[in-house]
Amino acid sequence: MEIIRDMHVSASTLMNHLVASLHLEIKQxxxxxxxxxxxxxxTKMMTNKFGQxxxxxxxxxxxxxxxxxxxxxxxxxxxxxxxxxxxxxxHHCRLVYREEFxxxxxxxxxxxxxxSTLFNRxxxxxxxxxxxxxxxxxVQKQEExxx
Numbered sequence: 001m002e003i004i005r006d007m008h009v010s011a012s013t014l015m016n017h018l019v020a021s022l023h024l025e026i027k028q029x030x031x032x033x034x035x036x037x038x039x040x041x042x043t044k045m046m047t048n049k050f051g052q053x054x055x056x057x058x059x060x061x062x063x064x065x066x067x068x069x070x071x072x073x074x075x076x077x078x079x080x081x082x083x084x085x086x087x088x089x090x091h092h093c094r095l096v097y098r099e100e101f102x103x104x105x106x107x108x109x110x111x112x113x114x115x116s117t118l119f120n121r122x123x124x125x126x127x128x129x130x131x132x133x134x135x136x137x138x139v140q141k142q143e144e145x146x147x
Contacts, residue, residue: 001123003097005131009138011066011085011093017138018068018083022060038063046072077103097127 007014023033029042040060047053054074061080062069069082084096 001099001120001127003095003124003127003131005095005097005128005135006088007093007095007131007135007138008091009093009135009142010091011087013138013142014085014093014095014134015065015068017134019063022063022068036060036063046074077101095131097131099123099127 019036022036026033026036026040026042029044031040031042038060040063041057043055043057045053046056057071057073059071059073060069061071062082066086067082067084069080072079072081078101080098080100080102082096082098084098086094086096088094
């Protein structure tokens with residue numbers, strides 16, 4: 001799945017927000033903030049859509065001023081999320097969000113492709129709502145800082 005969205009904040013503001021979220025995440029797992037960079041690997045417990053918990057291996061694949069990519073590996077497969085940020089001007093940027101899932105088994109892969117086709121609209125709607133909330137939050141935060 002890929003979503004392209006124009007954001008009403010600068011590229012640096014959006015990336016700073018993503019990095020701040022990552023700092024909070026790794027702090028919860030007792031990882032020193034200085035280790036936050038490409039190549040960082042840690043494990044955490046997560047719950048899936050069905051309420052089942054499991055251990056997830058998280059890998060920060062890329063962390064630059066323009067891109068953040070992370071892999072989440074479980075026994076079911078690997079989910080990769082990517083945020084590519086392109087500046088438009090000093091106060092706007094374009095965000096390219098990508099989400100991909102690969103399974104370890106051929107049959108599961110075919111099942112996932114079928115199910116993702118059925119749920120693609122719902123997933124895009126969910127991610128669009130999340131990105132809109134992030135955009136609104138950051139715009140509001142900037143407006144409050146300018147008052």
